[in-house]
Amino acid sequence: MILVTGGAGFIGANFVLGWLAVHDEPVVNLDKLTYAGNLETLRPLQDDLRHVFVQGDIGDGALVAGLLARHQPRAIVNFAAESHVDRATSSPENFVQTNIVGTFRLLEAARQYWGTLATEARSGFRFLQVSTDEVYGSLVPTAAAFSETHAYQPNNPYSASKAAGDHLVRAYHHTHGLPVLTTNCSNNHGPFQFPEKLIPLVIGNALAGKPLPVYGDGLHIRDWLYVGDHCRAIECVLESGTPGESYNVGASSEKTNIDVVESVCALLDELRPRAQGSYREQIAFVQDRPGHDRRYAIAARKLMMELGWKPAETFETGLRKTVQWYLDHPDWVNYVQSGAYKEWVQLQYRETAA
Numbered sequence: 001m002i003l004v005t006g007g008a009g010f011i012g013a014n015f016v017l018g019w020l021a022v023h024d025e026p027v028v029n030l031d032k033l034t035y036a037g038n039l040e041t042l043r044p045l046q047d048d049l050r051h052v053f054v055q056g057d058i059g060d061g062a063l064v065a066g067l068l069a070r071h072q073p074r075a076i077v078n079f080a081a082e083s084h085v086d087r088a089t090s091s092p093e094n095f096v097q098t099n100i101v102g103t104f105r106l107l108e109a110a111r112q113y114w115g116t117l118a119t120e121a122r123s124g125f126r127f128l129q130v131s132t133d134e135v136y137g138s139l140v141p142t143a144a145a146f147s148e149t150h151a152y153q154p155n156n157p158y159s160a161s162k163a164a165g166d167h168l169v170r171a172y173h174h175t176h177g178l179p180v181l182t183t184n185c186s187n188n189h190g191p192f193q194f195p196e197k198l199i200p201l202v203i204g205n206a207l208a209g210k211p212l213p214v215y216g217d218g219l220h221i222r223d224w225l226y227v228g229d230h231c232r233a234i235e236c237v238l239e240s241g242t243p244g245e246s247y248n249v250g251a252s253s254e255k256t257n258i259d260v261v262e263s264v265c266a267l268l269d270e271l272r273p274r275a276q277g278s279y280r281e282q283i284a285f286v287q288d289r290p291g292h293d294r295r296y297a298i299a300a301r302k303l304m305m306e307l308g309w310k311p312a313e314t315f316e317t318g319l320r321k322t323v324q325w326y327l328d329h330p331d332w333v334n335y336v337q338s339g340a341y342k343e344w345v346q347l348q349y350r351e352t353a354a
């Protein structure tokens with residue numbers, strides 16, 4: 001079996017659902033269930049014996065050690081993180097705790113468990129760190145896209161905390177020989193993304209008749225990837241990547257934020273038209289994010305050439321799927337944002353953490 005952390009969040013849950021749709025290999029899913037983790041997303045797996053959900057913190061070394069000893073996974077895939085850049089500006093503490101201290105404790109538990117394995121299991125074991133393109137910093141308009149050898153130059157507390165976690169992962173390979181893999185992916189969109197991130201926020205606000213907030217001049221550039229393509233890349237790296245190596249993941253889909261927001265508006269105009277006019281009329285330029293990185297762009301040549309991965313979706317086909325999914329799932333959006341959900345989780349899971 002494999003141990004997935006953060007598997008009730010956006011990408012982790014897409015990964016777990018996708019994994020169990022095509023593999024019989026069970027998944028132990030360790031998630032703290034912060035505001036960003038939602039069991040509602042995993043509801044299709046509630047009677048599936050291949051999915052063992054545990055509410056808990058990757059920073060709880062005793063809990064993680066117990067899970068590793070009990071379930072004997074062949075791999076750990078670490079999605080668990082505080083992930084929202086704007087929250088890291090106002091409340092960085094959780095980012096340091098989870099993305100740095102938590103990653104350290106997870107690595108330490110993995111190292112000790114790995115040391116107990118027999119030779120074959122030891123050489124087959126993998127620790128995959130799911131990271132981000134943000135650790136590379138910001139690009140000027142004419143610069144080449146980030147390659148895996150680009151220096152880490154994080155510019156905000158979120159990316160700095162991810163970079164620190166990645167450095168620990170690298171060090172555990174170099175110092176202890178732990179078979180680690182790191183993926184650095186660009187911006188994802190798709191089903192189950194918490195509606196604080198740009199694309200689901202814009203969809204929700206558009207439908208509610210609210211302003212669509214675009215930071216600064218709207219000309220900041222992100223490189224977009226459909227979440228299913230990210231999940232397949234992680235599987236590909238897990239099975240075929242070389243321990244100690246990093247792999248960039250992206251689809252060469254650079255867009256300015258205003259282009260993204262206008263594309264969402266155009267899809268909504270087609271799929272759920274307003275009574276009058278276009279959703280574009282709701283666009284509002286607002287104060288910029290402090291320390292806002294101007295441009296990210298990912299070169300995924302290594303993953304494509306060495307491991308044979310390629311994205312299935314273009315920006316246009318993927319965005320259509322994303323917008324359609326949010327139109328079809330208003331209940332999910334309402335549920336994950338409601339206080340009632342949090343109260344239920346507390347009652348339901350207080351006793352069951354392993």
Ligand code: NAD
Nearest residue numbers: 006008009010011032033034036037057058080081083188
């Ligand atoms: P998310 O915020 O949607 O989900 C994070 C999950 O981790 C949640 O379920 C949360 O409950 C859980 N979690 C948080 N702290 C925890 C802890 N201490 N112990 C256990 N679980 C904890 O994030 P996401 O967008 O799904 O991102 C997943 C990973 O992918 C992150 O590491 C992020 O840095 C990386 N990433 C995200 C993107 C993106 O565009 N969203 C792109 C590249 C990389």
Ligand code: DAU
Nearest residue numbers: 083084085132133134186187196197198213214215220257
């Ligand atoms: O690049 C990968 C990163 O992508 C991941 O590591 C992060 O976990 C993930 O959250 C995402 O970070 P961003 O900051 O790029 O994503 P976000 O959706 O918050 O913002 C995308 C862009 O849109 C960014 O340039 C800021 C801008 N934006 C965002 C919001 C929420 C706006 O203009 N208005 C908004 O209201």
